[in-house]
Amino acid sequence: MVRFSNPLAFAPLPVIIITSVTYIALFAGLLTVHLTVPPYPSRTPSGTNLTQAWVDLEHITRKFHPYNSHANDDVRNYLLSRVKDIVASKNLGNDRVQIINDNVSNATFSTNSTSVYFEGTNIIIAIRGSDDKESFYPSTQSPLRSTRAAVNGGVLVNAHYDSVSTGFGATDDGVGVVSILQLLSYFTEPHNWPKRTVVLLLNNGEEDFLNGAKAFMRHPISQVPHTFLNLEGAGAGGRATLFRSTDAEVTRFYKKSSHPFGTVISSDGFKKRLIRSETDYAVFHGELGLRGLDVAFMEPRARYHTVEDSTRETSMNSLWHMLSAAIATTAGLASDTSQEFSGSPKDRTDGRVDAGTGSDAVWFDLFGQAFVIFRLHTLFALCVTLLVVAPITLIGLTVGLSKADKNYLFARKKYVHSSDDDRAIHLNGWRGLFRFPVAFVLATAAVIALAYLVVRVNPYIVYSSPFAVWSMMLSTWFVVAWFVLRGASAMRPSALHRMYTLIWLFAGSFTLLVLVTVLAQQYQIAGGYFVMFYFAAVFFALSISYIELFFVPSKTAYVDHFHQDNNEHENSGSASRPLTGTTSGGRSDDRPVLDDDATETTSLLRGDRRSFARYGGRRESASEGTEHDELQRPRDLGHAFHDEQEWSGKLPSWLWIIQFLFLVPITVIVVGQVALLLTSALYQTPADGSSSLTIYIAFAALAMLLVAPSGPFIHRFTYHVPTFLFFVCLGTVIYNLVAFPFSRDHRLKVYFLQEVDCDTGANTVSLTGLEDYVQRIVREIPSAQGQQMNCTKPDVATRKELTKCAWRGLPARVVPKTSPFSNRTYVDSWLDYSVVQGKHANEGSIRVVGQNTRACRILFDTPIAELAVDGAVSDPRFNATGLNGSREVRLWHREWSQPWNVSLSWNRESNSTLSGRVVCLWSDANVVGDIPAFDEVQHYMPVWAIATKIGDGLVEGSKRFKM
Numbered sequence: 001m002v003r004f005s006n007p008l009a010f011a012p013l014p015v016i017i018i019t020s021v022t023y024i025a026l027f028a029g030l031l032t033v034h035l036t037v038p039p040y041p042s043r044t045p046s047g048t049n050l051t052q053a054w055v056d057l058e059h060i061t062r063k064f065h066p067y068n069s070h071a072n073d074d075v076r077n078y079l080l081s082r083v084k085d086i087v088a089s090k091n092l093g094n095d096r097v098q099i100i101n102d103n104v105s106n107a108t109f110s111t112n113s114t115s116v117y118f119e120g121t122n123i124i125i126a127i128r129g130s131d132d133k134e135s136f137y138p139s140t141q142s143p144l145r146s147t148r149a150a151v152n153g154g155v156l157v158n159a160h161y162d163s164v165s166t167g168f169g170a171t172d173d174g175v176g177v178v179s180i181l182q183l184l185s186y187f188t189e190p191h192n193w194p195k196r197t198v199v200l201l202l203n204n205g206e207e208d209f210l211n212g213a214k215a216f217m218r219h220p221i222s223q224v225p226h227t228f229l230n231l232e233g234a235g236a237g238g239r240a241t242l243f244r245s246t247d248a249e250v251t252r253f254y255k256k257s258s259h260p261f262g263t264v265i266s267s268d269g270f271k272k273r274l275i276r277s278e279t280d281y282a283v284f285h286g287e288l289g290l291r292g293l294d295v296a297f298m299e300p301r302a303r304y305h306t307v308e309d310s311t312r313e314t315s316m317n318s319l320w321h322m323l324s325a326a327i328a329t330t331a332g333l334a335s336d337t338s339q340e341f342s343g344s345p346k347d348r349t350d351g352r353v354d355a356g357t358g359s360d361a362v363w364f365d366l367f368g369q370a371f372v373i374f375r376l377h378t379l380f381a382l383c384v385t386l387l388v389v390a391p392i393t394l395i396g397l398t399v400g401l402s403k404a405d406k407n408y409l410f411a412r413k414k415y416v417h418s419s420d421d422d423r424a425i426h427l428n429g430w431r432g433l434f435r436f437p438v439a440f441v442l443a444t445a446a447v448i449a450l451a452y453l454v455v456r457v458n459p460y461i462v463y464s465s466p467f468a469v470w471s472m473m474l475s476t477w478f479v480v481a482w483f484v485l486r487g488a489s490a491m492r493p494s495a496l497h498r499m500y501t502l503i504w505l506f507a508g509s510f511t512l513l514v515l516v517t518v519l520a521q522q523y524q525i526a527g528g529y530f531v532m533f534y535f536a537a538v539f540f541a542l543s544i545s546y547i548e549l550f551f552v553p554s555k556t557a558y559v560d561h562f563h564q565d566n567n568e569h570e571n572s573g574s575a576s577r578p579l580t581g582t583t584s585g586g587r588s589d590d591r592p593v594l595d596d597d598a599t600e601t602t603s604l605l606r607g608d609r610r611s612f613a614r615y616g617g618r619r620e621s622a623s624e625g626t627e628h629d630e631l632q633r634p635r636d637l638g639h640a641f642h643d644e645q646e647w648s649g650k651l652p653s654w655l656w657i658i659q660f661l662f663l664v665p666i667t668v669i670v671v672g673q674v675a676l677l678l679t680s681a682l683y684q685t686p687a688d689g690s691s692s693l694t695i696y697i698a699f700a701a702l703a704m705l706l707v708a709p710s711g712p713f714i715h716r717f718t719y720h721v722p723t724f725l726f727f728v729c730l731g732t733v734i735y736n737l738v739a740f741p742f743s744r745d746h747r748l749k750v751y752f753l754q755e756v757d758c759d760t761g762a763n764t765v766s767l768t769g770l771e772d773y774v775q776r777i778v779r780e781i782p783s784a785q786g787q788q789m790n791c792t793k794p795d796v797a798t799r800k801e802l803t804k805c806a807w808r809g810l811p812a813r814v815v816p817k818t819s820p821f822s823n824r825t826y827v828d829s830w831l832d833y834s835v836v837q838g839k840h841a842n843e844g845s846i847r848v849v850g851q852n853t854r855a856c857r858i859l860f861d862t863p864i865a866e867l868a869v870d871g872a873v874s875d876p877r878f879n880a881t882g883l884n885g886s887r888e889v890r891l892w893h894r895e896w897s898q899p900w901n902v903s904l905s906w907n908r909e910s911n912s913t914l915s916g917r918v919v920c921l922w923s924d925a926n927v928v929g930d931i932p933a934f935d936e937v938q939h940y941m942p943v944w945a946i947a948t949k950i951g952d953g954l955v956e957g958s959k960r961f962k963m
Contacts, residue, residue, distance in 0.1 A: 010653050016721060045192075053319060060079070062168075065162060075162075114886065116209055119894040122219075146220075148223065151342040176232060210279075217287065226342065248373060268526060362526045364670075382532060409499070443707075444704050482717055498713070506538050537709070540662045675706065690801070748944060752937055768796070784809070787808060812931050814853075815830045856921065864887075925954055
């Protein structure tokens, strides 16, 4: 009988305690890091003041302040005043710190079939590096050329100070903005002064097509930095995550952060365009040519771009988390005076900064305390090494076991003398081979079936209860796998269960690692790093199982025990039943029946019968009572666990602990981090129209990867833990099927828009969202009650999976009633235009002016070929109309109620006339009563829903034109 005095034995109680405690501790640690923010310190570095930073944040988030709002001007004036105060307090000369109030830079560019003309209002602060002796730019120099030495690059830190029209912008991007102010104060301290020039950019217009970053490219100082750090927000509070980076060389400086957080998988998501949204990172890296990092808040996304993106929903802890990361990263980049971030010393004429090239990186944090980073090429090399070394090592161990005559894997039986006789001892080496794949398939199928069931019955429950979904899937996989493995172990115990399970895990992870290796080499996908660690953990655990077999007796020695015992028995003249019988052919035909070899007729109730293997092939008989009637137990075989193979008695009972520590903690940590990141990234995307099934299948796959490492051990579990998990599974399944999917803390986002036809006065208000729920919301709106609801697919391409429900809403008052226009209605005075035919039939110009706005559009029924806006500057980096022409022109003014003059031409052969719509936008919802329909929606919307903007404006007024 197994000796339970050993607390590390591979027995039920130690396995249950160690496995359960380990999983609970790892899950608790991962969740704590993911859901909480480290506290800010009582003392911050010299030059920083968290109290002042919080005051600044409260000030700039008092109102919605999109670019097209008067509050935006107030925020800009406040920030410019604060910048001047900080610099003045340090008694610095203009030669050391330069403040640029950029009201000059204009940008004209095209994205797909949309053209944009934008007038920037950025605030730029340049802190001259102590090693930078060159002028930033000549006063008459074009931003396309730079006379600075290629090795003399600086560091850009960016945050945008505009918000959306439906949010206060506390984390998107208020925390980033006040971090910029603190960086200015920090780096202007004498002992913190940077060696490289630091350019701090407060850009205006990120929320509307990344306009502010494009305007920055038009300023000549954009050629000074070679590296950048972009501070952003896509959630409300929490930890600031390293979204992505350009290369390993810049990322290593983020490693110095006190609480690094993030994984390269998010970077892969952006790289492969799996993430719809963008940040200024795309401009600085993709168009300007800089190398850098993107750090942003990422959840909860339910508060993103809503009124809940406020100081009430964030904290000083979150502020410090981003600021501390910004200080560490910027200080590192600014102190590196090597030529690593410099390109070749050539004359640059394309407007892109020649910042050199870096190496693709693999990076991830460990419990928010440590940061692992290495090159993608290193990942590829390690993967190839493991793919080669691991099989060779296992083959070598197999050969060693065979030579030592201890390879019990797949061994059926061994003969006492030779294969010519029939005196065979059954080794039962095949027992347990197919258990794990059967359990794996059934458990995974059960989880996937639940995923489909939830998608069919209550698909959006993950929006508010992602961890209920996780609990359901993890407990389901464990319970089903345990039931199969424990049942198989009870009927046919096998000492090779652990080893066979690890062999299957090895085969599966080997296949995944081949895929990861190909993706890394061919497609520069770094996110498969966790598979490499997973495979390595399985390989080391499996190697220990091979080593374990060296402790058991050789097969020859094991068989000799039975032969010796039989001889002793025969010589003693015992009357006990012989091992063999004879047939007419003279060969033995009465072979010992192994008690372990159960058949269809074998009783499932073993009781306390002793197996053939343990007692030399004979069953104990009560009628054979003499001492000589009982075969003696073979010596030195140790104590096999229960009815497992007799030869396994010498297996070390404690080596499973080493296997477990190799396997479970490593795999749970690397996979658990990925699982939590994907949870944050995916669980609330159904509100944007993303597939719910994709989320549940991703959860199911990761749940399988998380629990599968317990497969070698869970057959030792008694029924207690699985029973508890069964009730967890049952409870979470019921909850996930019947619970309402949204709540006050996880509100469903719906997208608001009011459209006014200024020609006819028709006024339409719409909400866009998930079909069943948006209709329920609209029914709660007083002005929509009693009307026929018109529900269609929205015009916005990124929301095409949602439903747009419209009704005749309350009239807007976005323009004061006092109008300079005579003989016009109030709505008709909101915007005006005039068209002038050009010299040729396919040329003309449009003059557009909107009242109380600085944003308008021109939409064309057919694409235009060429475009020019008064005030635009030619820039070869920006194509004004795209490759296939433009169907929309977006116009942004620095001043209010000012006209745009747009010259254009179109293809005369296909279009003899040009027609379309002129649209002006109003985005300022700070004054109650200016947009009564939006006020009404916010007031009467159910508590489980919240409104956000669907476009650049909350109200769009339009008129038709024809040229």
